[in-house]
Every structure is written in structure tokens, then in C-alpha cells.
């Protein structure tokens with residue numbers, strides 16, 4: 001920048017804006033005040049513009065970083081974050097469940113394509129019996145909760161649902177849940193036998209439909225530990241692809257300096273400690289349908305739930 005400035009001004013004699021200025025050897029050019037002012041203005045504008053760019057890129061507002069792109073295959077990518085004090089205080093009493101570090105971790109290598117396809121089928125065949133009047137529907141395989149209009153019904157109490165899910169469906173869920181549980185053990189340095197599946201564990205289906213009730217408003221920033229008291233480790237398994245099956249709907253961690261975005265990808269698992277250190281939201285889905293499963297774990301045995309079970313579905317438990 002200063003080079004440009006030097007080059008533009010070096011042939012202008014001191015205090016003589018209307019003097020003659022040498023351009024090429026032996027040639028002279030009259031520099032009038034009129035033609036000189038725009039040059040100065042231009043170079044100042046360039047300086048100001050450059051400064052604005054620097055300020056923009058070094059300021060915190062509106063700065064996003066893509067943590068996990070949809071079109072890359074991530075073996076494992078983690079980011080350590082400072083545990084919130086409330087989270088630490090609470091988790092301190094659960095031996096073996098205390099994470100080495102609070103963090104978020106993404107991997108595309110834990111769940112197979114076949115498992116994702118099977119889970120997507122489970123989600124679709126259950127959710128087709130319900131559906132929220134707004135854009136966000138859930139199906140909880142454990143409790144049977146299913147979005148229906150502006151409410152939830154217990155799908156396990158409906159006769160039409162009796163033979164919707166097979167033993168194999170429940171086995172797939174259990175296998176996937178266990179893989180994720182052992183991954184948490186591995187990546188967070190905790191004893192997998194000391195973390196327990198907790199309520200709610202659900203499939204979600206999000207469309208671009210306008211929200212009708214608060215249950216449809218998934219885009220608000222929140223802390224999972226505050227929304228779901230028993231959560232200590234949240235995991236999300238994505239069943240559809242961002243920008244292919246749907247648009248919008250990226251998951252965003254809100255951080256001090258940059259927000260970090262996870263673009264859903266089939267089979268992608270995102271795991272994170274559920275405290276304030278992992279404040280997040282989901283962007284509004286603008287088209288298509290987004291499917292995911294939330295499978296979360298607690299350190300507190302009193303909030304442990306069993307695996308979803310076909311006998312429960314058949315109402316004979």
C-alpha cells in the first residue's frame with residue numbers, strides 16, 4: 001500500500017500540484033489540481049477499505065468457521081473447550097464418567113452406511129404415522145413419543161403401529177448406540193461402563209414448514225444440560241446430507257471468537273459434553289428434509305434408561 005502511494009506521488013514536486021511532472025524521460029505532463037485530488041482520494045479509499053477488511057476479519061461478530069464440511073470424510077476431528085464450572089461441579093461426583101477434557105468431536109468412521117440406511121428407514125416408517133403441524137417432528141423409540149399435529153402421542157399405545165418396527169430395527173438401534181457409547185469412552189477418556197443411555201433419545205425430522213408450536217422451534221441457541229437435565233454427553237448421528245437432501249439445517253456451536261459449523265453428512269457422529277461450553281443451535285432448514293438421531297448419555301445411574309425394546313412397543317412390558 002505505502003509502495004503504491006510512493007509510486008503515485010514521487011514525481012510530484014513539493015507543494016506544486018499544478019507543476020509539470022515528468023512521466024517518461026524527456027516527456028512532461030501537466031498535473032492539474034483536478035486530476036491529483038482523485039488520486040489521493042483513491043489511495044486513501046484503498047487504505048480505508050483495507051483497514052475495514054482487516055477489522056472485519058479480526059472482529060468476532062458474524063465470524064463462522066466450518067468445523068466439518070459435508071463433502072469431506074472425517075476420521076476424527078476434535079476441539080477442546082473449557083468445561084463450564086456448573087458442568088464440572090455436577091459431573092465431579094461421578095467417578096469414571098468425568099471427561100479428560102470437555103470437547104466436541106466429529107467422526108464419519110464409526111457408523112456404517114448400512115446402519116445409517118436402516119436407521120433412516122426406521123425414522124421414516126415411524127414418522128409417517130405422525131408429523132408435527134410445524135416443521136419439526138420427533139419419534140422416541142424408547143418412550144413411543146411421536147409428534148402429531150401440535151402434540152405428541154404415544155405410538156406404542158396405537159394399534160396401527162403394532163408391527164411397524166421389527167426386532168432387527170431395535171437391534172440396529174442398540175448396536176449403533178453401543179458403538180457411540182464406546183466412542184465416547186475412547187475420545188473423552190471415560191469408562192464406557194459408567195455412562196448410561198438417557199431420556200430422551202429420538203429421531204428428528206425437520207422440514208422448512210413454518211413453526212406452529214414451541215416444539216417446532218429448534219433454532220434457538222441452547223445448552224443441552226439445561227434443556228435435558230440428565231444429559232452429560234450429547235451425541236447426534238446424521239442420517240441425511242446437508243445441501244443434497246436439504247438446505248439450511250447446519251449445526252452451529254456458538255463460541256467467543258468464531259462460531260463453528262457442522263454440516264450434517266450421512267453417518268456423521270458429533271459428540272460433545274452437554275454443558276455451557278457447548279452452546280449451540282441448528283440453522284433453519286430452508287428446503288428438503290433433514291433426519292438425525294439424538295442419542296445421549298448420563299453419568300447418573302438414576303436417569304439411565306434401558307434400550308428401546310420391541311416388547312415394550314407391543315405393550316406387554
Ligand SMILES: O=C(O)CCC(=O)C(=O)O
Pocket residue numbers: 204224227236251280281282292294
Ligand atoms: O439435530 C441437531 O443437529 C441438533 C439438535 C439439538 O440441538 C437438540 O436436540 O438439542
Ligand SMILES: [Fe+2]
Pocket residue numbers: 222223224280
Ligand atoms: Fe441441542
